[in-house]
Amino acid sequence: MSELYDVTIIGGGTTGLYTAFYSGMRDLKTKVIEYQPELGGKVSFFYPEKKLYDVGGFPGVLGEDLVVNVKEQALSVQPTIVTGEKITDFEKQEDGTIVLTASTGEQHYTRTVIVASGLGTYDMRPLDVEGSHFYEGNHIHYTIQNLMQYTGQKAAVISENRVGLDWALALENVAAEVHLINRGAEFKAVYENDLEKLKQSGVHVHMEAKVEKLEGTESELEGVILDNGKQIQTNHLLVYEGLQIDKSLYDQWGLVTDKGRLPVGTDMATSMEGVFVAGDAAVYPSKTMLIASGFNEAMTAVNSAKSFIDPKAKSQVYSTVIYKHGNNE
Numbered sequence: 001m002s003e004l005y006d007v008t009i010i011g012g013g014t015t016g017l018y019t020a021f022y023s024g025m026r027d028l029k030t031k032v033i034e035y036q037p038e039l040g041g042k043v044s045f046f047y048p049e050k051k052l053y054d055v056g057g058f059p060g061v062l063g064e065d066l067v068v069n070v071k072e073q074a075l076s077v078q079p080t081i082v083t084g085e086k087i088t089d090f091e092k093q094e095d096g097t098i099v100l101t102a103s104t105g106e107q108h109y110t111r112t113v114i115v116a117s118g119l120g121t122y123d124m125r126p127l128d129v130e131g132s133h134f135y136e137g138n139h140i141h142y143t144i145q146n147l148m149q150y151t152g153q154k155a156a157v158i159s160e161n162r163v164g165l166d167w168a169l170a171l172e173n174v175a176a177e178v179h180l181i182n183r184g185a186e187f188k189a190v191y192e193n194d195l196e197k198l199k200q201s202g203v204h205v206h207m208e209a210k211v212e213k214l215e216g217t218e219s220e221l222e223g224v225i226l227d228n229g230k231q232i233q234t235n236h237l238l239v240y241e242g243l244q245i246d247k248s249l250y251d252q253w254g255l256v257t258d259k260g261r262l263p264v265g266t267d268m269a270t271s272m273e274g275v276f277v278a279g280d281a282a283v284y285p286s287k288t289m290l291i292a293s294g295f296n297e298a299m300t301a302v303n304s305a306k307s308f309i310d311p312k313a314k315s316q317v318y319s320t321v322i323y324k325h326g327n328n329e
């Protein structure tokens with residue numbers, strides 16, 4: 001049997017990471033399980049390069065920088081972090097231990113669970129062109145994690161959505177040449193002024209066109225051929241053809257749900273003893289789906305888990321009291 005943890009957090013987004021920090025601070029043996037290979041949840045996935053202005057203490061912070069900080073804070077208390085595993089099954093044993101089973105078959109044993117898995121898992125719809133597996137990661141990308149990597153390069157964006165248009169305009173500032181390939185006759189969900197910016201830009205737009213063939217060696221992408229016969233030289237393809245969303249099946253785990261989320265009171269306890277929730281997965285009157293709300297709910301969920309494991313424990317503590325005894329410099 002794998003080691004028994006006090007708290008296992010499902011989800012390594014901003015909420016899950018802050019939950020891990022707070023759980024460690026409360027001397028709970030803590031594990032985080034995240035489906036994606038990287039931590040950071042929606043912030044890393046959708047908007048690493050967006051500036052956030054509504055997180056307390058930061059007059060303005062890039063999404064990716066916030067993730068770096070919250071990760072560093074979590075790691076300071078040394079939780080066990082598991083990535084690339086998706087929890088699919090949830091079982092409570094007679095002695096109260098909860099067994100979480102991942103899609104890989106791995107099992108995790110825990111006294112309490114804090115669900116910080118938002119609305120479920122996300123995957124980008126992959127490019128469906130023969131040979132694309134040769135270039136995934138190095139030449140075919142599904143997010144812009146580092147705009148500067150395209151400096152002086154030739155890049156083509158495949159998308160019929162606003163996201164792709166945004167990417168093309170951002171790339172134009174650094175890349176030598178940018179193409180935008182749209183399979184449709186128009187762009188979906190775009191703002192008028194973005195279309196105007198596109199017209200004024202040097203981006204080469206190809207409407208009603210699909211990538212039919214990839215050209216290059218097994219390791220270097222050199223270009224693409226469109227279904228209208230046009231040949232484009234490019235070293236990078238950035239693909240946004242929508243998302244595949246796999247909603248969390250909290251009801252199948254035996255939890256009471258409300259429109260796919262977990263209804264809670266002020267203690268962040270779900271309908272199952274020993275199972276708490278924080279972040280976008282939680283719902284209660286006037287709930288806001290914001291990063292800062294997740295941080296606050298994380299503290300409450302951890303304090304509730306602590307009381308569940310040790311009913312005599314203090315209901316809350318101050319970090320300064322703990323850190324002056326040696327965790328900090």
Ligand SMILES: Cc1cc2nc3c(=O)[nH]c(=O)nc-3n(C[C@H](O)[C@H](O)[C@H](O)COP(=O)(O)OP(=O)(O)OC[C@H]3O[C@@H](n4cnc5c(N)ncnc54)[C@H](O)[C@@H]3O)c2cc1C
Nearest residue numbers: 011013014015035041042086087117118279280289290291
């Ligand atoms: C486009 C956009 C812009 C936004 N802008 C702002 C903003 O400016 N300011 C702000 O405060 N908020 C903003 N938000 C909202 C904010 O992103 C969310 O409130 C916040 O990210 C929620 O964090 P979370 O950790 O609760 O959930 P998530 O970030 O969704 O993290 C959940 C994690 O759990 C993982 N997971 C799910 N199911 C499983 C499973 N079964 N097993 C293992 N792992 C699992 C997922 O892969 C994911 O990493 C924005 C949201 C979007 C979409």
